[in-house]
Amino acid sequence: MNMLRRNILKGASAASTLAIAAGLFGSGNAFAAYNSAAFSAKSVADALKGMGATSPTESKDIAIKAPEIAENGAVVPVEVTSKIAGTTNIAILAEKNPNPLVADFKLENGAEPYVSVRIKMGQTAMIRAVVTAGGKSYTAAKEVKVTIGGCGG
Amino acid sequence: MAEPMKIRATVTGDTADIKVLMNHPMETGQRKDPKTGQLIPAHFISEVTATLNGKTVMEAEWSGAISKNPYLGIKVKGAKAGDKVTVTWKDNTGESNTADATVS
Numbered sequence: 346m347n348m349l350r351r352n353i354l355k356g357a358s359a360a361s362t363l364a365i366a367a368g369l370f371g372s373g374n375a376f377a378a379y380n381s382a383a384f385s386a387k388s389v390a391d392a393l394k395g396m397g398a399t400s401p402t403e404s405k406d407i408a409i410k411a412p413e414i415a416e417n418g419a420v421v422p423v424e425v426t427s428k429i430a431g432t433t434n435i436a437i438l439a440e441k442n443p444n445p446l447v448a449d450f451k452l453e454n455g456a457e458p459y460v461s462v463r464i465k466m467g468q469t470a471m472i473r474a475v476v477t478a479g480g481k482s483y484t485a486a487k488e489v490k491v492t493i494g495g496c497g498g
Numbered sequence: 499m500a501e502p503m504k505i506r507a508t509v510t511g512d513t514a515d516i517k518v519l520m521n522h523p524m525e526t527g528q529r530k531d532p533k534t535g536q537l538i539p540a541h542f543i544s545e546v547t548a549t550l551n552g553k554t555v556m557e558a559e560w561s562g563a564i565s566k567n568p569y570l571g572i573k574v575k576g577a578k579a580g581d582k583v584t585v586t587w588k589d590n591t592g593e594s595n596t597a598d599a600t601v602s
Contacts, residue, residue: 443526448563456575461572465526
């Protein structure tokens, strides 16, 4: 299954990848909008490609609040605040997780460009926030050291 | 069935601070059962929607890398006391849950 998925991701265009992946992994409950291609991507580059944010611009206007050292990788509090005008999307990636994309938030109708969640991290890695504003992508990252991983059994 | 979720919404100025605690195991599908060595199937919230007075303010897609019993914090401008906040989630197995709260 994984090999198949990898080949599909490599070979197909973004649009058809989404359709195929949704068919394979919908598990009988197809969320039309769920971005399976981005969420099942195994590298940061592929995840960004799946989100349509291939080469985001580094920005200092994105603040990531996360602990420098997380004792427990199963619960790492992360807060992302964007000061970029017109922010519509905030995505959070943990770069060394098996599937780096953790969450993608679409904010509208007065929602402030701010999200706060708790995420799992397999190991010490950069937490990357990708912000979409006015059709452009911006990014910032912060390293979090993990002493006990949160993805193993 | 899914346990209730907790929502707290407080307004400061004209911005509502919405905090949500959900009950969910959030299995990634990559963890092995220590007894049997079998993979525990993925079971995680994949979509979360928040509305304020019926208007969608946030739509999120999540992976299994959100922590167990997820916490979510968002802020919404233009809210006032008495407004109704509704949060709905769906997981990858088709379960869903909805809860609402009044902004105070």
